[in-house]
Amino acid sequence: MKSKLLTFIACLILSSGLSLAETAEFAPPGYVSGCKMIYVTSNSITITSGKLSDSTDSQYMVLSTNVLVDITKSGDNGLDTGTETSNLWYVVFVAVATNQSIVGVLSTNMSGPTGYTDFRVIGCVRNDSNKDIRPFIQRWNGSTRLFEWDAAIADTRPLQNGNSTTNFVLDLSDYVPPTATSAKLQVSFESGASGSASDSLRLKADGINNSTLRLSAGVVSTDKIITNGDMSTSVDQKITYKVDSTNNRATIVVKGYYDEL
Numbered sequence: 001m002k003s004k005l006l007t008f009i010a011c012l013i014l015s016s017g018l019s020l021a022e023t024a025e026f027a028p029p030g031y032v033s034g035c036k037m038i039y040v041t042s043n044s045i046t047i048t049s050g051k052l053s054d055s056t057d058s059q060y061m062v063l064s065t066n067v068l069v070d071i072t073k074s075g076d077n078g079l080d081t082g083t084e085t086s087n088l089w090y091v092v093f094v095a096v097a098t099n100q101s102i103v104g105v106l107s108t109n110m111s112g113p114t115g116y117t118d119f120r121v122i123g124c125v126r127n128d129s130n131k132d133i134r135p136f137i138q139r140w141n142g143s144t145r146l147f148e149w150d151a152a153i154a155d156t157r158p159l160q161n162g163n164s165t166t167n168f169v170l171d172l173s174d175y176v177p178p179t180a181t182s183a184k185l186q187v188s189f190e191s192g193a194s195g196s197a198s199d200s201l202r203l204k205a206d207g208i209n210n211s212t213l214r215l216s217a218g219v220v221s222t223d224k225i226i227t228n229g230d231m232s233t234s235v236d237q238k239i240t241y242k243v244d245s246t247n248n249r250a251t252i253v254v255k256g257y258y259d260e261l
Helices: 001-018
Strands: 033-035 035-041 044-047 052-053 061-062 067-070 088-094 102-107 119-127 136-138 144-149 159-161 170-171 180-190 201-207 211-215 225-231 239-244 247-261
Touching: 035 119, 035 136, 044 088, 052 119, 061 088, 061 102, 061 239, 067 102, 136 201, 159 239, 180 211, 211 225, 239 247
Parallel strands: none
Antiparallel strands: 033 052, 035 044, 044 067, 052 061, 088 102, 088 119, 136 144, 144 247, 159 247, 170 239, 180 225, 180 247, 201 211, 201 239
């Protein structure tokens, strides 16, 4: 009975002339499955096949095959408008083209790509100082997505051997996009030969009072204690750090970030 009903619905869609981008009633609100981003080259990414509702849950989009999106190209499967810029985030959208095909589009506009009415954000890419897309690996395919940097540590390290004893603001906006909900950090700390075993490193989102992450030395040593953790940032992707002594040393590497579509 169920298979007959599905066949009947499919026949109605086909006979009405509607594309798969026009049948939102058959998808739950906020639905996304697949449409994974894969780094290909310094200029391009692949969006894998998948299904998702648009940003208003009024359209249901089916990307039937993988598409290659090239930032050096314009329009469908390229950049929506303008020319490629260095040191900038580009939002990645799946969108309905004018011919009703489903395409990938890059844009600097967080609210939607220019020239497209129906779309859905699926992530972001970062162009570096050389106008190269920073290599990444996407781990999950649903509405919650983990993006990990596949780049040299020096390229994603906002702090090395810091020793500020007052709250010092670190801007993570080069490593964490505006769409992200939290950052994935690798943190190392050492007391230093002239420090104390009770010395510690404190991290928190900029603008809040209480520390989110605290790492204690435990011993007097120049050996680093290393830990990995997830941490919320401020709305402008900033955190603060503070150590107890100028003898201490702290290093932070942004390993990636979490996006909630």
